[in-house]
Amino acid sequence: MLWSTAADEGRTVPPEGDLTDPQELADPPPDVSAAVVRLAVRTSARLRLDAPAAREHRPVGAGALLLAAAVGARARSDLAAEVVRAVPAARSLWDVLAHHAVVAPALRHCADPVLAGRLRDASPLTALLDRPTPSGESAAELLLEDVLLAHPQGRRLVTTVYCEPPASPAQALWRGRLLDQLRMPERELVLDVYEAALLRHTAEHLALVRDARLSLTVPPDLPAARPVARWWSALAALERSHGRSLKARSGITRAYLEGVRLHRQVERLEASTA
Incomplete structure (x- = not known):
């Protein structure tokens, strides 16, 4: 149940689901895992962060899947917020990109401020480019200092957005x-x-x-x-x-x-x- 952007997938709103079997997200089938990787790659190209991403050898984790499931279950914001709490911190730049691809376009469809805040906290790139909650500020600043400012493409992205x-x-x-x-x-x-x-x-x-x-x-x-x-x-x-x-x-x-x-x-x- 991945949602990248309306342009990528031809959708205007995120999909919806009921989170009846969230345990299945812990061991996704190969085609779903491959879709997450493609999502991260497309996002790196769209943001022109492909050069620093190419240096990243750590894989994409399951966080983007959990975030997509939470977005799909946003009608039950309490349950969706609990799913977001289970999302592990982004371990790689690929994780950062995949999380951003799911969260950034979903925020405009998220009516519950608590859920929106938790989604931002789970996506440091979204928080940096949009705005973090107080608890997400340190992760956003760390991403800026350690990753984006260390590469010309990252600096260009900050200039373009800010x-x-x-x-x-x-x-x-x-x-x-x-x-x-x-x-x-x-x-x-x-x-x-x-x-x-x-x-x-x-x-x-x-x-x-x-x-x-x-x-x-x-x-x-x-x-x-x-x-x-x-x-x-x-x-x-x-x-x-x-x-x-x-x-x-x-x-x-x-x-x-x-x-x-x-x-x-x-x-x-x-x-x-x-």
Whole structure:
């Protein structure tokens, strides 16, 4: 009962099942095991992580099958959540890719927030690219530091995804925190993200900034503005400490000042209300 993506399988929604024989997942037939391997290979190609994946000699485990079964049983979210709890941690990059292929497209069909959180926790790549729960943050950060930042393809993936306008306040807060965390050890990567954002998604980012500013009229709604401001925090700090590096990036146009001003406005309001 595997579900990769709608494009891969021609489906618009995940399949459904009842989990009547979950023990069978412990010893899947060869054709099902082969399907999981193909899923991981396709995902590595789609994300352009095929080069680091080719170095991985550890096999794909049973975690993707358990995750697919849980997604199929999402109508019984309590039972599905228990199945996710049984998913072993990803042991290889192939596991990471297979887990992501199952979880990422399933989240939009998962109405139960507890189940959605457990699915994210079981898929560190999904958590990293979307947002983790607090308990999944360390695994997502470890994947970033040990795997993605160690290879040009991984760095390119982070730049491509993180430059996009955040899809939710929670995602904006997560990405903003991570960019700020990487600001000193990975300054060039962080600048790559902001430069790509201003080259590819200027209008969308500035629209988010304008909406956040509207929420700061009297009385200011700081929780509404904070996520967008947080996304710009690393660039605001780099402007102060490494202004020349910003000027050397032709793609970082003066449009970035709108985001930096929002960040500093939120900073001042937070300080005045502390």
